[in-house]
Amino acid sequence: ELICVVTMLLSVLAVKAQKEIRCYSCTTMDAEQLLQDVQDPNWRRWLENVRYVPHTNDCNDPFLTDRALRSGVRSQVCDNGVCMKMWFQQKDGTANVWRSCIPNAREQIRSDCTRISSAQGDMEVCTCDSHLCNSSPLQLSIVTALIFLVARFLI
Template sequence: MHPTLLLLPLAFARSDMAIVRCYSCTTIDANTVLNDDETKWRRWLEDSGYVPTTVGCADSYINENNARSGVITRNCDAGVCMKVWFRGKSDESHVWRSCVPKHQTGIRSECTKISNSQGEMELCTCEGDLCNIADTVASSRLLQFFSWIIVFFILRRFN
C-alpha cells in the first residue's frame, strides 16, 4: 500500500474535530459589572478564562487592527465562538467575544436578539475559525440562557 493512501481518511475527517480559534476580548471590565457581594458570579467569570478588556473589541471591530488593540485569539476546544452585543438604558453599548462550551443539541442558524425595558442584546455563535469577528449566524438554547444571566448583571450594573 502506498504511504499517501494512509493519509486519505484525514481528507474526509469531520471539520468539527479540528480545534477552532476564537477572538477573545471585551469592551467592559467584569469587575465593574459585578458587586462585591456577587462572589459566585465573579469566580465563574474568572474561571471562564481571561478575556482582555479593550476598546478595540467594539462592534466596529476591524480584523487588521486586532493585534495593536489588544484583541487575542484562543483555542476553543469542544466549543464554539460567540459574540455578545448589548446596550443598557444608558445607551452605552458593549461587546464580548469569546469561546463557550458547545451545546449537545446543536446550533441554530441565526442570532438571538433579546430586548426589554432594561436594554437590548444580541448573541451570536459560530463554529468556524476566528468567525466571531462580525455578526455570526447561530445560537443555542443554552447560550440564550447564558446570555440572560450575563445581561441581567450587566444591565443592573450600568443602569
C-alpha cells in the same frame, strides 16, 4: 498498507480540523463591575470567564481585525466549540461587547443570534461555528438568511 495508513491519518486530521476552530477573544466590559451586578450563581460562574480576556475598546463594532489585534485582541483555539459575541446596551446608551469561545459546545449550541430586552437594556448573543466568525457585527444563521431570501421573493 502505507496508503491505508496515510488515508486514515488524513481522515483523523480532517475530523480534528473540523472540530477545532479559532475565535476572537476580547471585551470592552469592566469585568469586576459586571460580576458585582450579577446575582444568579449560574450566570456568575459562566461570566467569570470575562476576567481572562483582553480588555480593549477595539473589541467594539465595527471590528477592524488588524487594529484589534494590535491593541491586544487574541484569537484562541476553540476545541469542539462555538465562537460567541455578546453585546449589551444599557438604557443610558452605554454598550459593551464580549467575544470569546464556548468550548465543547458544538453539539449543544447551534449558530444563531438571540436578542433579549429588559428594563435594564438590551442584550444580543450570537454564536457561530466557523474559523474567526465572531468578528462580524451580526451573525445571521443560514436558516435566517434563507427565510429572508424566500420572503423577499414572495413579497
